[in-house]
Amino acid sequence: MMALHAKDYYVIPIYPILFAAGGIAWERRLARRTLVQRNRAYAFPIIETILLATGAIVLPMAIPVMTPQTWFRYTRATGLYKTSTNSENESSGILPQFYADRFGWQEEVDQVTRIYRSLSPEDQKKTGIYCSNYGEASAINFLGHGLPFAISGHNNYWLWGPHGETGEIHEYYDSVVIAGRMNSPLSMPYEHRNIYLVRGRRKDITADWADFKHYI
Numbered sequence: 001m002m003a004l005h006a007k008d009y010y011v012i013p014i015y016p017i018l019f020a021a022g023g024i025a026w027e028r029r030l031a032r033r034t035l036v037q038r039n040r041a042y043a044f045p046i047i048e049t050i051l052l053a054t055g056a057i058v059l060p061m062a063i064p065v066m067t068p069q070t071w072f073r074y075t076r077a078t079g080l081y082k083t084s085t086n087s088e089n090e091s092s093g094i095l096p097q098f099y100a101d102r103f104g105w106q107e108e109v110d111q112v113t114r115i116y117r118s119l120s121p122e123d124q125k126k127t128g129i130y131c132s133n134y135g136e137a138s139a140i141n142f143l144g145h146g147l148p149f150a151i152s153g154h155n156n157y158w159l160w161g162p163h164g165e166t167g168e169i170h171e172y173y174d175s176v177v178i179a180g181r182m183n184s185p186l187s188m189p190y191e192h193r194n195i196y197l198v199r200g201r202r203k204d205i206t207a208d209w210a211d212f213k214h215y216i
Contacts, residue, residue, distance in 0.1 A: 061080055061096075097188065103186040111182065115179045116129075152212075153209075155214070162209055176197070177196065182195060
């Protein structure tokens with residue numbers, strides 16, 4: 001999987017099995033040595049303490065256990081600020097990806113809700129919401145209330161199709177207006193973008209749906 005340049009976290013579920021197997025292998029190997037066997041009662045607690053202490057130090061680099069402000073202070077004090085990795089192909093901005101990907105979604109939904117509610121009832125009936133990736137579409141569908149089901153050509157969202165939308169949501173339209181802006185300072189840089197209100201697509205989107213496919 002790694003040779004195919006897949007995400008490193010795809011193989012995480014196998015780690016507990018490998019850790020357990022490795023622990024048994026090391027215990028059996030050490031048990032064959034008389035001196036180590038005699039001192040094992042002292043050696044193992046020391047090793048465990050070192051592992052726990054090291055894990056506690058690097059834990060904020062793996063999962064979000066701190067607020068952003070606390071994380072900034074902690075990583076700068078420990079020299080870990082620029083050691084974070086990014087599993088995406090884009091830069092992650094001021095926060096590492098595992099933090100940045102958690103910001104900006106509610107702001108996006110609030111903006112789209114405001115725009116949708118500003119439309120006339122007639123326009124609302126024929127309005128669709130097209131998102132450039134599954135994160136944006138999922139935010140609309142999970143956090144939004146009273147909004148049309150968001151569609152996207154990204155990954156599995158493409159398989160689910162345009163949900164009956166006919167196309168007032170993309171290029172080749174009669175008019176376009178920048179109606180909002182996604183600009184959360186802590187989110188991923190590629191999530192800083194305009195929200196467009198477009199009207200009058202000249203071709204039914206279902207005919208072009210194959211061209212919307214975007215898999216990564």
